[in-house]
Amino acid sequence: MPDATVSATFDVYRFDPAKDAKPRYDRYTLELAPHTPILSGLLRIRAELDPSLALRYSCRSAICGSCAMQVNSKSRLACETPIGPELARHGRIVVEPMRNQPVLRDLVVDQEPFWRHYEQIEPHLILDPRRPMPEGTPNPMSPEEVERFRETPRCIACGACFSACPAVEADPAFPGPMALAKLYRFVVDPRDQAHQDRLVRIQPGGLWTCLRCHLCTEACPKDVRPSERIRDLKELAVRALGGTEPGSRHAVGFKNNIRDRGLLEESKLVRQTSGLAGVASQIGQGLRLYRKKPEILRAPHRIEGYDEVEKIYETLDSDGEGGP
C-alpha cells in the first residue's frame, strides 16, 4: 500500500503585476503522502485545482536548479523538500518566490541580478597566451588539486543562497554567495592563470561584505557551503595581497589586536584597518564613544587566562594557517 496520506494545506503567494495591485495568498488543500516533495504538490495543484499557478521547474531531481523558492520562509528546492516535516513544524506550507529578486509572476522571479553577479566574476578560465594548454592531451591534475573541487562543482545555480543572503539584501552590489563560490572555483583551478588578478578585482567590497551568517550554507541544496568558500577566499586574499587593502587589513588587524592582550582593543582596530587617515576621519565618533564608555582608552592589560589565548595563536602559526 502507498503511504497513508495527510491533509496538506498550501498557502501560495500569487501575484501577476499586470493584473494585481498587490500580492495575495491562495490556499489549496490536497491529500498527499508525507514524503511527497513540495514540487509534486504544486504540480498537483496546477493539474487538479488551478492551472494558472506559475512556477519554474524541470528536472524534479535537484540537478537543474529551476525550482528554488521560499518554503515556510526558508530558501529550498521544491523538488527535494518533502511536505511531511514542513507540516509537522509549521502546520501548513507557505510557498513564496525567492527573495532579493523582482517577482515576474507568482513563484517566478527575474534572476537577472543573480546572473549579472555571476557574469561579473568572469566565470571562465582566464589563460595566459604565453602558457598554452598541452597539445592534444588533458592537463594533469594532482589529487591535492582535485581535492579543492570537492564542493564547488556541485553548484546548480539555483539561487537559493542568493535568496537567503542578508548581505545581498542590504547591498545589491555584493556579488552574493553563488558568485563568490564560483570565483573560488576559478581561483583554486590550477589551469586558471589570473588567480591574483581575480582576488584583486573582487576587493574591497566583494568579499568583506559577507556577514558570516552562514544562511547561504544552510540554504544550499548541494552542500557547496558558500560561506566556507567565502572564508577560503578571504584567507587566499589575505595571503596573496599581504593584507594591503581595508578588508584584509581589518581581518589581520583583528587577529593581531587580540594576540596582544587576549581581548579586542577597538580604538586600535580603526588604525589597523584604515590607517591614520582612517583614525582622523572617525575621530568624532571616537570622542562620542569615549564620553559614553571611557574604559576604551584605559591602560591596556592582559586578560585572565591569557596563556590559553597564546596557545591558540601558537597552534595557528605552527599549522601554517596564516589567514584571519
Place this chain on the structure above:
Amino acid sequence: MLRAAEMQRHEVVVVGAGLAGQRAALAAIEAGRDVAVVSKLHPLRSHSGAAQGGINAALGKEDSVETHIYDTVKGSDYLGDQDAIEFFCREAGPTVVEMEHFGTIFSRAPDGSLARRAFGGAGFPRTIYAADRTGLALLQGIWERLGTEEFTLYEEWELVRLIVSEGRVQGIVALDRKRGSFEEVAAKSVVIATGPFGRVYGRTTNAHSCTGDGVAAAYYAGALLKDMEFVQFHPTALLETGILITEGARGEGGILKNALGERFMSKYAPRVLELASRDVVSRAIVTEVAEGRGFSGPYGGYVHLELMHLGREKIESRLQEIVDYSRIFAGIDPITQPIPVYPAQHYMMGGIGTDLRGATNLPGLFAAGEAACVSIHGANRLGGNSLLETLVFGKQAGIAAAEYAGSAPRPQVGASDLDAVEAPARAWSSRTDGEDPSTLRTELQQTMERYVGIYRNEADLLEGLKRVRAIKARFGRVRVADQSKVFNLNLTDAIEVGHLIELAEVIVLGAYARTESRGAHARTDYPKRDDEAWMRHTMARRTPEGPNLSYTPVTFTRWEPKERVY
C-alpha cells in the same frame, strides 16, 4: 498576444542550449557567424546537466578506437550507420581533451590523468567521468567557454514552429515565456538541439522540459524523423519518481539481485552480468518481476541494486549524487541498504534524421544531440555515448549551419507564420470549455506506458495507436484557461502536449510496422532479429492523416552483423 515592433534577425539560430546546442553555437560563432541561441530554460538548467555516468573515449592504453567502434556497432544491434560510428569514435579523444581545456572538472586517477570507469556493453573501462554528475560538469564547462563569445541569448523562449518558405527553413516562431508573446526570429540556417521527448512516457528519467519541441517542429515542417520506435529504457530508476540511478553505480561494482537473493544477470548475460547493454538488463529486470521473482510494493514490482559492498568511501566519493537521490527521493541509505529499482524510459535513439554533418532533408535545417538521429546508436545506445554525441555532432552541425548560412540569401519572413501560431493559441484561450492539456498529457503517457513499453506486440500496438489517435482528435478542442501573459504554463502545456502527441504517433506506428526484435525494440510476437527484412532505418514524414513511413538502408563499412551476446 503582444507583437514585437521589429523582427529579430540572425545568420544562425540554434534552438536548445544543452550540450549539443551550445557546442553548435560555439562552432558557428568560431566560423564567424552572427549567432542566436534560443532556449526555453536558462542554458545551465538544460537536461544535459542531469546526465550522470560519463562520456566515452578510448584513452586507456589497453583500449582502442577500433574497440569503441565495434562495441558501438554491436550495441546498436547493427542498426547504427558504421561510417557515422567510425567518425564519432575517432572524434571522442579530441572532444574530451577539448572539454578539459575549456575548464571541465573531471574526476582524476591518482597519477593526475582523467579517471575512467567501466560501463555497459564496453570492452574496457572507457567512460571518463566527473563523479556522478558528468553532464553538469560538461554543461558548466561549455557554458563557461561559450560565455566568452559574442552571441544573442533568447532565454526562456520556447520554439513553436519553423518558418519554411521557398523550400528552405528561414527562421522560427517562439513563445517568449516571460512576456507571453509569440516572436519571429529570421535566420539563414537553424540548428535544432532541443533534446529528447521522453515525456511521451509517464515513467521517465527525463526532465519535465523534455517535450521534443524541436523534433515536433521539424516534423511539422517536413523533416524526416528516423528510427523513432527505438526507445531506451534505463534499467535502474527509482520506483515512484523514475529518477535515474546511473549505470556508473554498476560500473563501480554495484550488483542486481531479485527477491530470492539471486544475482539474476548471470542467466541473461553470463559473461558481463550487470554490465550488459541497457536493453538486455532492462528486459532481464522486467522478466524477473513478471515471473514472480521480484519484490513488490506500493509502486509496483522491483529488484534491488546493491552498492553496500563497495564501502562508504567509494560510494561517497564517486556516487555523491546517488547517495543524495536515494536518501531524498527513496528514503534509502545506499551505504547500508539496497536501492529498489525498475526500468524507466530514458533515451530516444530516434529523432530528426541527419547526415554526419547534422544536415536534414530540409535545406537550412540542421539537428544534433538527442533531438537528432545520425544514426550512431541504432537500436540501442551504449551508456557514455550520448554525452559524446552531443559534443561531436553539435560541433559538426554548427560548422555546417555556419557554412550554409554563408551562401544563403537574406531570409524572407512574412506574418503568415506568426498568424499560424497565434490563431490557434487565441482559439485555445477563448474556449470556455474544452480539453485540459495536462489531462491529455497524462492519458497519453499512460497509453504509451501500457501499450508501447519494453515488451511490445501487435495487439497492444494497435490499441496504443487507436488511443493516441483518439487523444490527438481531442487535442483539437484543447482549452487554455489561464488568461495571463507572463509565464503562462497552461499555454506551454498545450503547445508541448501537441508536440508529444505527434511524436507518440510516430513511435507507435514505427513499432507496429517493425515486425522483428532489435535492440530496444522487443516484439514478443516477433522475438528474432530479421536482418533480411529489417536492417533498415524507419523514416517518417508527416501527412495530415498521420505519419507516412518509408525505409532506407543501413550504412555498412567493415562489421558484418552477428548475433549479439553479452
